[in-house]
Amino acid sequence: MKIPFTKMHGLGNNYIYIDLFQTELPENRLSELAINMSNQNTGIGSDGMILIHPAEKADVGMRIFNKDGSEGMNCGNGLRCTAKYAYETGIVDKKEFTIQTKANIVRATVKENNEQKVNEVTIDMGAPILQREQIPMLGEAGTTVINEPFKVADKTLHVTAVSMGNPHVITMVDAIDDAPLTTLGPVIEKDERFPEGVNTEFIEVVSDEEIHFRVWERGSGVTEACGTGACAAVVAATLNKKVTKGKKIVVHLAGGDLIIEWREDDHIWMTGGAEIIASGIFYA
Numbered sequence: 551m552k553i554p555f556t557k558m559h560g561l562g563n564n565y566i567y568i569d570l571f572q573t574e575l576p577e578n579r580l581s582e583l584a585i586n587m588s589n590q591n592t593g594i595g596s597d598g599m600i601l602i603h604p605a606e607k608a609d610v611g612m613r614i615f616n617k618d619g620s621e622g623m624n625c626g627n628g629l630r631c632t633a634k635y636a637y638e639t640g641i642v643d644k645k646e647f648t649i650q651t652k653a654n655i656v657r658a659t660v661k662e663n664n665e666q667k668v669n670e671v672t673i674d675m676g677a678p679i680l681q682r683e684q685i686p687m688l689g690e691a692g693t694t695v696i697n698e699p700f701k702v703a704d705k706t707l708h709v710t711a712v713s714m715g716n717p718h719v720i721t722m723v724d725a726i727d728d729a730p731l732t733t734l735g736p737v738i739e740k741d742e743r744f745p746e747g748v749n750t751e752f753i754e755v756v757s758d759e760e761i762h763f764r765v766w767e768r769g770s771g772v773t774e775a776c777g778t779g780a781c782a783a784v785v786a787a788t789l790n791k792k793v794t795k796g797k798k799i800v801v802h803l804a805g806g807d808l809i810i811e812w813r814e815d816d817h818i819w820m821t822g823g824a825e826i827i828a829s830g831i832f833y834a
């Protein structure tokens with residue numbers, strides 16, 4: 551099989567994008583394709599694979615597969631790249647349009663530079679989900695998980711759990727560089743209290759408008775950035791009274807900055823860049 555692809559990144563969180571408006575892929579090989587394309591030695595090398603496809607209820611659809619072949623429900627950086635691709639290739643012919651993911655339908659707004667290239671995308675990501683059983687996380691149904699003691703390995707963390715359509719567990723630390731990302735990230739990802747696995751974030755809240763952020767992603771490990779994670783981090787910081795709802799927060803990720811705003815109507819808005827790296831043919 552010869553598969554045309556475009557590799558794109560949002561703050562270094564990089565995926566192989568396949569345009570299903572142009573190409574067909576067999577459903578039963580998607581997971582294997584994601585694993586093979588993501589391999590940096592025998593594939594293209596990436597954090598996973600994203601399919602851009604026609605959607606029934608939105609202008610365009612997006613599906614995300616992690617590096618290990620598992621399918622995610624949502625991807626913030628992927629949404630901004632999908633928006634850029636859809637606008638620049640003419641899949642959509644307006645600057646505000648909708649994108650359907652497995653989790654929900656979001657609204658994207660693209661901004662162009664002088665060369666008619668999209669250099670900034672804002673997404674209304676919708677409202678966060680806080681009910682424990684909807685994250686999902688084991689424990690008493692109907693409760694929320696805010697600064698809850700969580701024993702893991704020989705440590706007790708205090709975690710806040712948020713779903714942005716995909717599950718996130720956030721721990722606040724005093725110094726981001728000392729966060730136990732690579733030691734506890736893989737352990738928490740597979741912890742049985744998260745029956746569907748979890749994306750693990752450590753954050754250092756610097757002020758009412760600034761957060762440092764590092765992530766261990768479910769299915770992909772350490773990545774440079776996670777858009778849904780940055781949204782979840784701002785929700786967690788707000789619930790823990792470290793930042794104020796309604797303010798624009800700069801989230802510093804390893805690959806760059808995102809502006810996140812949790813508005814009074816409960817919707818979270820994410821603004822940041824999206825870049826094309828390369829395009830070509832993958833021989834599967």
Ligand SMILES: N[C@@H](CCC[C@H](N)C(=O)O)C(=O)O
Pocket residue numbers: 563614616621622623624625626627628716717749767768769770773775776777778779
């Ligand atoms: N990098 C993404 C999230 C990708 C999916 C995640 N690993 C999951 O399995 O939930 C983002 O930018 O949000």
